[in-house]
Amino acid sequence: MGSRTRRCSSPRSSTEPRDVWHDVRVAELIFYAGTMDCGKSTLALQTDHNHSSRGRSGIVFTRLDRAGESVLSSRLGLEVPAVEVDGDLDIRALVVERLSAGARIDYLICDEAQFYTEEQVDQLSTIVDDLGIDVYAFGIMTDFRTRLFPGSARLVELSDRVQVLQVEALCWCGARAIHNARTVHGEMVVEGSQVLVGDTTASPDAVSYEVLCRTHYRARMTSAVAKSAHMSAQPLPFAQ
Numbered sequence: 001m002g003s004r005t006r007r008c009s010s011p012r013s014s015t016e017p018r019d020v021w022h023d024v025r026v027a028e029l030i031f032y033a034g035t036m037d038c039g040k041s042t043l044a045l046q047t048d049h050n051h052s053s054r055g056r057s058g059i060v061f062t063r064l065d066r067a068g069e070s071v072l073s074s075r076l077g078l079e080v081p082a083v084e085v086d087g088d089l090d091i092r093a094l095v096v097e098r099l100s101a102g103a104r105i106d107y108l109i110c111d112e113a114q115f116y117t118e119e120q121v122d123q124l125s126t127i128v129d130d131l132g133i134d135v136y137a138f139g140i141m142t143d144f145r146t147r148l149f150p151g152s153a154r155l156v157e158l159s160d161r162v163q164v165l166q167v168e169a170l171c172w173c174g175a176r177a178i179h180n181a182r183t184v185h186g187e188m189v190v191e192g193s194q195v196l197v198g199d200t201t202a203s204p205d206a207v208s209y210e211v212l213c214r215t216h217y218r219a220r221m222t223s224a225v226a227k228s229a230h231m232s233a234q235p236l237p238f239a240q
């Protein structure tokens with residue numbers, strides 16, 4: 001944090017000279033954006049750990065995590081309890097209520113932020129500005145049709161900084177994957193509701209998701225389709 005100081009933990013007396021540019025650490029809304037499989041939830045957990053191990057106090061939020069309600073989990077197997085962000089949850093009211101009850105809150109971790117409503121993202125921005133609490137949001141930028149999620153669009157509009165995660169997900173071909181394709185029976189679909197939670201490790205029968213490069217997204221060539229095309233191109237093992 002360097003020379004920056006906390007706004008809420010270093011109150012100044014009214015007789016001290018006030019230099020807002022140097023002495024007030026302004027809280028920030030930061031949006032960490034990535035595709036699936038880029039380690040977003042792992043980074044969310046690591047960020048929570050880094051801040052809490054330095055004595056800061058935070059609340060973890062998530063929505064529709066793969067591990068179930070009210071838990072933030074990563075593919076690497078770590079998890080922490082979290083507040084589930086239902087569609088009608090007023091995040092700001094929850095934070096104000098906890099502050100009023102005497103809790104100390106320095107930061108919020110908001111995972112799966114693409115699923116938050118625009119109103120909830122607006123609440124996050126007022127929590128930063130009015131309450132001096134840092135908000136670290138983590139989410140996927142676009143849906144299975146390559147369109148921005150409303151929550152992610154609002155985060156791009158309001159965040160102080162947008163960080164694109166540097167761990168790149170890879171398409172089955174090895175190219176950088178930038179799209180989250182939805183698959184049913186291993187085949188890509190482009191119709192359906194925007195939010196439909198699948199399991200990337202489930203059987204091929206289930207709704208699932210797969211990261212693809214733009215070329216293979218446009219060709220609708222998932223790994224299963226590519227594999228079957230490759231198999232059918234092989235010569236038969238014996239003469240007819």
Ligand SMILES: [Zn+2]
Nearest residue numbers: 171173213216
């Ligand atoms: Zn590809």
